[in-house]
Amino acid sequence: MEEIYHDDSLTLHTDLYQINMMKTYWDEGITEKHAVFEANFRKYPFNNGYAVFAGLERIIHYLEKLRFSKTDIQYLRETQDYPEEFLTYLEDFRFTATVRSAIEGELVFANEPILQVEGPLAQCQLIETALLNIINFQTLIATKAARIRYVSEDDTLMEFGSRRAQEMDASIWGARAAYIGGFDATSNVRAGKMFQMPIAGTHAHSLVQVYRNDYDAFTAYAKSHKDCVFLIDTYDTLRSGVPAAIRVANEFGDKINFQGVRIDSGDMAYQSKKIRQQLDEAGYPNAKIYASSDLDEMTILNLKMQGAKIDVWGVGTKLITAFDQPALGAVYKLVSIENDQGEMVDTLKISSNAEKVSTPGRKQVWRITRNSDGKSEGDYVALWEERPDQVEELFMFHPTYTYINKTVTDFTARPILQNVVVDGKIVYELPSLEQIKAYSADRKSALWEEYVRILNPEQYPVDLSQKAWDHKMNTIEKLKKNIKK
Ligand SMILES: Nc1ncnc2c1ncn2[C@@H]1O[C@H](COP(=O)(O)OP(=O)(O)OP(=O)(O)O)[C@@H](O)[C@H]1O
């Protein structure tokens, strides 16, 4: 395809309706009205008990370069009937808003703000699409990876999904998210280069097909590589694959690191036990058994239950495509907007479903942990000016079933939303990927096992402060009166 407009910016990576709304705000002279938007999700992905927040690094890179390029303006000029003055406004557009966010690797929960944007209305509006696009995908994959890590215990996990991912961006950022969620390496070399993350791999069936037999293929591979994992299931795993691998390992001795064998088909519990036996008998107790083939957390759990002797799991399709739940569904809602008198007015969106009614006003999420053992008591969603970290006693109650409540003492309250961009300037120092991964693993250990298990986890408490709850009820009452009028 001939490229008419050079793809030199991500600023038009937004829905047309955002720019159309910007045009309305511009016509009305309210582009600079002060606004606050918050993002949250309502339903846990994969019915998990938490989500692993990911995507912030890409959001920061996106915001850093948020300008309408010449070709962006030219494209809008030629396709939309915007007046030149509006295009000039877009040309001069600079991001000056403030973004507060959960940090990558943080565990986040349903119905709490995970990211907040505050600043000129038009700016907050433009970035909704890209922000949700990034968070929804990366958080989803990091969460799926965390589930797979949970069942795999300390086994090695390799991400193999690139060929099956929904296009290239998904492979790359999905590989990174999988690493944050608990994977050890990716097969995608570009992801390794971009993010300085470990890459690893074995070889494909095609290599064995080229040589028409296992032995010749493994020999050729061993001649050209020190580290060897042989794929043994091309013809007959137990009768040809394993014996050929052992023969090549014997013949090459110290010239190679015989790391193990990979299986990619058949009954992997039965086969892995037989393979283990053959490798042990041949004097290779340290050779590992790798497995791949449409794996996910349920199959891995089942294979472990059957006593499969698998040491390394290669997971592709079902991880990178978030096979059983392909979207996270995080939304971005206006919670506060300046009125004509210059005062902030908090807003909400009413729904017939009580649990879906949003909470008005700018909020902070406080993670409440017990000082005695560092375990999480739940999250406390409070109005911005509240300081639950400065009180001795905290009354926490379920926002819908208010009779479910408790009073917490001897606790630490930690704010989840952190300043990332302030007045358009990036103030957050990006941690290394290793730090993010380690942080996430550490956060999981602060959760009670009941919230971490992958099947029917307990509902983690996400409570509203009394003030936030009262404010919500008052806002609903006022709205109802207004509607009646
Ligand atoms: N012992 C086992 N218990 C439960 N699931 C298993 C077991 N062994 C393999 N599986 C899973 O069963 C599925 C088998 O896939 P499938 O029937 O497509 O064939 P395959 O053996 O992989 O062969 P091929 O890919 O050559 O068609 C895979 O998802 C695999 O992970």
Ligand SMILES: O=P(O)(O)OC[C@H]1O[C@H](OP(=O)(O)OP(=O)(O)O)[C@H](O)[C@@H]1O
């Ligand atoms: O099963 P997944 O979880 O998606 O993992 C990735 C798959 O990709 C490869 O198969 P493929 O048939 O594409 O190539 P191959 O010839 O190397 O086996 C590999 O053998 C895995 O089965």
Ligand SMILES: O=C(O)c1cccnc1
């Ligand atoms: O390295 C491997 O074994 C690998 C890589 C990608 C997909 N399947 C397998």
